[in-house]
Amino acid sequence: MASKPQAASDAAVAAAPAAGNFADVSAAVARLRGWRRMAAAIATGALSVLAMAPFFLWPVLAVTLPILVWMIDGAGADRRPLRAAFSAGWCFGFGYFFAGLFWIGEAFLVEAEVFAWLMPFAITVMPAGLGLFYGAAALVARLCWRKGLPRLLVLAVALGMAEWLRGHILTGFPWNVLGYALTFNLPAMQMAGVLGIYGLTLWTVLALAAPAVSAADGAEQRRAVRGLVSGGLILAAVLVTLLGYGAFSLSAGPAPMLPGVKIRIVQPSVPQRDKWRPEKQREIFLGHLALSRRSASGTLDDLEGITHLVWAEAAMPFMPLSTPEALAAIGELLPDGTHLVTGALRIETAATGEARRRAYNSLMTFDTEGRLAALYDKIHLVPFGEYLPFQATLESIGLEQLTRMRGGFSVGSKPRPLIAVPGLPLVGGLICYEAIFPAAVVQGEARPGLLINVTNDGWFGNTTGPRQHFHQSRLRAVEEGLPLIRSANNGISALIDAEGRVLSRLDLNHRGVIDGLVPSARAPTIYSRFGDLLFVLNALLFLLAAFVAPQDG
Known part of the structure; x- marks a missing residue:
């Protein structure tokens, strides 16, 4: 030896x-x-x-x-x-x-x-x-x-x-x-x-x-x-x-599921080039309604047993709050006790009656009558996508942001408010790339019991971008110890638990729905308590x- x-x-x-x-x-x-x-x-x-x-x-x-x-x-x-x-x-x-x-x-x-x-x-x-x-x-x-x-x-x-x-x-x-x-x-x-x-x-x-x-x-x-x-x-x-x-x-194994909650996540895979064409508005909206009525297996079930329907960011290519026929169609779609949580755009006219109007990229909840039940306005806007730095100056020389909203979008109320969606724990709403910001997912003293991320990554095609975005969103669930519901226009939509397990997902450019039970939150993580x-x-x-x-x- x-x-x-x-x-x-x-x-x-x-x-x-x-x-x-x-x-x-x-x-x-x-x-x-x-x-x-x-x-x-x-x-x-x-x-x-x-x-x-x-x-x-x-x-x-x-x-x-x-x-x-x-x-x-x-x-x-x-x-x-x-x-x-x-x-x-x-x-x-x-x-x-x-x-x-x-x-x-x-x-x-x-x-x-x-x-x-x-x-x-x-x-x-x-x-x-x-x-x-x-x-x-x-x-x-x-x-x-x-x-x-x-x-x-x-x-x-x-x-x-x-x-x-x-x-x-x-x-x-x-x-x-x-x-x-x-x-x-x-x-x-x-x-x-x-x-x-x-x-x-x-x-x-x-x-x-x-x-x-x-x-x-x-x-x-x-x-x-x-x-x-x-x-x-x-x-x-x-x-x-x-x-x-x-x-x-x-x-310790997965957390138990929330009692009495079953969701349906809709991924319509609307091509971004068609998304905002006026002649496509009705077709896109009717497509959402039709897809929502079918289960993940393709069976027509008219949302039977579903408590919450989730659509992606700006799912409707118009302002639903000022489109009564759309609200009526939503009310007709939803059975008793079911709510729609969806990304949507809205315009708010200043209370003083002045001509200045504010546009918001929002997360809305509608009830079975097509009435607005909860609202969150995005607070972390995408530069050059949702607003232009030095907006007035750049617009005066002919430049505009990619969303083509004159004047850009306005910032919602800070700190990030929790959303009281009927039938769910308090919700932390995340619109698009708000999900990439650590420690900004939860703001204020109150802690949500669930994260909902709606996004439209259709801008970026079949590239690494949407896949990177999905992974970073998934990490927010792990950091906070909170389950995540993610609805993306063209993917990647998913249901994720508080440890980051992907329970169900729809990949890029797949059209379909996810039906699933929602996991409960874990105890606050060390990161959720102490941040950075x-x-x-x-x-x-x-x-x-x-x-x-x-x-x-």
């Missing part, structure tokens, strides 16, 4: 070639300058999108994040190290957001004769702007850069803060936050109920950048081997903790460790 020292020596010898290879690669990356570094950073960032939905190839980040680390290492040898670090971070971010958000261009092709000329600007200007957050993160990290493991801790905090700021500055746009990489299956998702997506980002960057530890600047072989082992242990520890906690959380406080505490812990831990070399 070999002695322990001999075994350790053998392990070191076995690991040495791998460590040496890492050191060679890291040195080559660190030496990149000028356009070569920029091109490599853009390509590396673009490749990183494979870690997001719908691919979930999270090991890709174990390659791309170390490359970013080595580029920031190399910036230290540049004549202007901070500018070099910013450039590397910005280029990485540009590539990441360009590859991850290319589908936004699809929206400009719905009415190509009007908006197609804007598409090249949309798919380049937005990634360029969002890339500034990653550029700033790399610059700040370089200011605090230390050798070995401490630099990974610093970078994790810098990128975590960049993601948090990206979700809050101006109107915020926290799409494809890096932490989603470690929500690749149901057990892995459960940690979102503790740390939230920003807290997960810290651990994602630390764990998946860990291979960079094996290639410290000028590391001799023994130290490189030690770094390789350390990096592997960090990654393994994070994954074991993530999956272990998830398995424990799920061991644990993210802040983890960030402080990372910084403390970074400046207390000895530098490797």
